[in-house]
Amino acid sequence: MRIAEGTQPKPPSPVEISIDTSKVVNTMRGGIGASWHAIEQPIPIGHGGSGWGAYPAAEDERAWQQIYRHASWLGLDWNRVEIEQRIYEPDRDHFTFDSPEMRILYRILDWNQKHNTDVFFQQMWIDTAWLAYPGSRNDPIARVHSAPRDLDAFANGLATLMDYLIRKRGYTCIKWLSITNEPGSNWSWWQGPSGAPLTIGAGLAAVRKALAQRGLNLPLSGPDSGMEVLRAAIKPEDMLLLGAYDFHDYSIKFDPDSNGYIENQVRAISSWTKPAHDEGKAVFFSEFGAIQSTAAPVQPRPDKPAPVLAASEFVIRNANAGVDGFNRWSFLNRGDLDGQWQYVDTWDTLHSRLLSDFTPHANLFFGIGLLSRFTAKYSDVLATDVSDGRMKEWQRVFCAAFRSPNGNVTLAVVNDAPVEFALKLSWAAAPPLGTFFRYRYGKPQYDRADVRVDPEPRFSPAPGTGWSDSLPPNSLTIYSTYELKNEDPGITAEVSAPAKN
Template sequence: MNNRVKFCVLLVLISFFGCNTTPENIVKIYSDQIISSNFIGNGVQWSAYPHADSENAEWGNLMTAEKWDMNFKRLDFMKPKLFRVMDQANWRYLVGFDKEDNPILSFDNPEVKAVEKILDYAQQNNISVLFGEWGTPYKVHDKKEGFSDKFTGANDPKWINCIVEYLDYLIIEKGYTCIKYYNLINEPNGDWASTKGDFNEWKEGVVLLSKAIKEKGLDTFITVAGPDAVHRYNNPNSTYSGIGWIEQSAKQLTEEIGIYEVHDYAKPSMVKSGEFQVFNEKAAKIPKALNKQIIFGEIGLGKSNATNQERAKNDPFASKDSQMMVYDYSYGIYMADAAIQIMNAGYSGAAAWALDDAMHTLDDIGNKNELKRWGMWNSLGTEICNNPEDENIRPWFYSWSLLCRYFPTGSSIIKTDETKIAGIRLTAATYKDDITVALINNSDIPNKITLDLSTSKTLRKYVYTAQDRKTDKNNFPVPVATNIICKDFLNIELPANSFLLLTTIKY
């Protein structure tokens, strides 16, 4: 037995996979073939708890320092690279109108301070922020009455001026240069949006906003993101299809939009089959032709199936806008699979909806029995649901946190061979002299592949299965093997319905 074979046998005994002189099902990783460079990174949607952010909120100031610290500690492990932070002017800084109906703005109040907690964390941890507002003030559901006609729409210069004054305060006065992108309207192609799917209204608003940002001298810090469309949804009352909003943004707003951004809530079957990637590759080609990046501002699984709706009805604190699978191990598999496909489709990052159940209620009117259950936990499980266990980390944190942590900003997503085995997919990234590979087996059958991989650094291996997801006392992922060495081939066993991550990155 030669030294090389002895070496490989030793690795098999130590880490259960290793070099192989006669590999089968070889999957090659091409570090010189780049799908996308300057990857922004994965992250989460995190809102500033409009029902619990101050003594004036519906629930009072339930988000105490201890609650915020719980979130910070968990995010410290996750190391997200992207936050989507959405709000409403009239929840934070738009406090009224003068006799001439000019907006009165206030940036020194508890509500703005709550937003600054998120921005402080992002600034300190080099997290890119996609900032924005749900819709035109008083055109979406509002906590204040009697102001429905104060703004004409997304293209009202008065609202645009409010936004730019707020950005000037946050970026210039407070120094939040982490705010990189601005999202004018949430899902403007939807019939639920303040624009009701009116492309021209939204377009005019984007033109005004882009111009105002430049005039204020903020364009060196921030650019407009768009269209923020649910690009799989076709609004019959909109001029364009969902993907048409991306196409028309590219044609009509070439100068104004600096980064493209979309939402998707696919059926689990679409993710499992790989249709998800096929569809999203079509969308990604549009900004790519302009040499611009595209990201997901929201990503999750669709909630409309009967089983999910029944589970939501049986939860006394869940609204109909809830994804009850967040309590299930399987959600971590689907979300990891979606992320792998997103990266392979050429996207520069994705923000998962959502971090925390405590952020929003149905229509955001503050009904405690209508939480939007989509989170990795519920910070107010004790206070709202009388259930401290609801504050615990849910299974899907495991896979999503690793996909944030080990795909750093500035990475290059690189090409890999497609496997010939049903259910197995992978993506890979290089960052300086490090490499990370994420793999999924979404089938009910365990299988094996061999990676054609060469690295001079040792690898760590994380495994997420229903039976085995090793964690520490904080319920944070722990590698099942470390110091794995291989110079050519790496044999990998993929249990049924599993997610694996290999990385040379060490924190």
């Protein structure tokens, strides 16, 4: 059939991206990483989420070397490490520093210490009968949601653990401490005797006092919840106890028609970053992810290409908004509890046992993973201007420019539209030194665990002049002065001291 003249769809206008190397939007006080947990005892489904299980015993050297290799490939450099009070203080003043779960914790911290990453240490919940409110002690569901009934005892236990890990075992990688997970909601793990959520201010004060008594200057972060429950989680006057603000977001939209929501979300976080930085405080997303549907828990939800791309865009847009660190939920989990969130498959869901060989989980590992692989912690985020790249009324192309402490530059460009855009990239100030290499996650890589990420040989721009290129539909493109072959480890740290905003 002949198409009438003039009815062909109009191609989108080319997008122009300009990076100003003389203007730093923010120097990140963290980086990009994922959640690791040392909790192996099962928690009632729906109440512990995917925050337990899927790790091998600490003595399984072959399994841990696989885990370490995948973590190194991803270049995870700002990692949330999660525990519960049960694993180190199952009874009042009875500390178990050599339990199987504690040995898993040491395995996790060993890798982070060796690779000079920053650890955001997280006590998820207490899960102990002795510390729970009386009506919750014998109910495993209520117990895991209970706030500590004795805040001084709670704080003494957590501070004793921090003293042991930092002073006695030398884990200087621990940079931040959060005392509980997602307070302020009706599913909160900080609930009072009636089951209603409590604010965490008194708990923060008790922990800060206990740390100070031990001479530990470890900043606390909070509220560790969604912005929508902020006032239910912490009172304004108690925010003075915090050294950083951190939030969770699982409402990331991957539907192109939801760009208006995303713009509002970015504006909301922007309203936090500048005043926080003026106070000398960091702002983190300590959990984030996108969910595609409300399918049954065993069905893959957040690992489909659309929500993976949306989560990558979330990092790019919020890095430009001044966020200091991003923790993706999660590095490992069983994938049979509340969706398949894991970067690496370690669990046989059919037979409920560990796999022998641990392999990348498609889309997540190679999609969001490219952001952590090619960025170093404490990077500068450079001012970036994106012109055009629109469909209808919405912007569809976004770029963040990261400059490492040693001067390497990585540009992350997402095209969330179903069409290709022509690209013209230029520098608004002195261009970076060195050659840029191109890496890509797009439709040819979707749903595959055998992807190789090597510099693309057909991309060879002249040094210093910018370049013309094309952005494939629904894709993430990385331009970087790091030349990494697929067998090379990713980038974690280039400096050992945190940068100042």
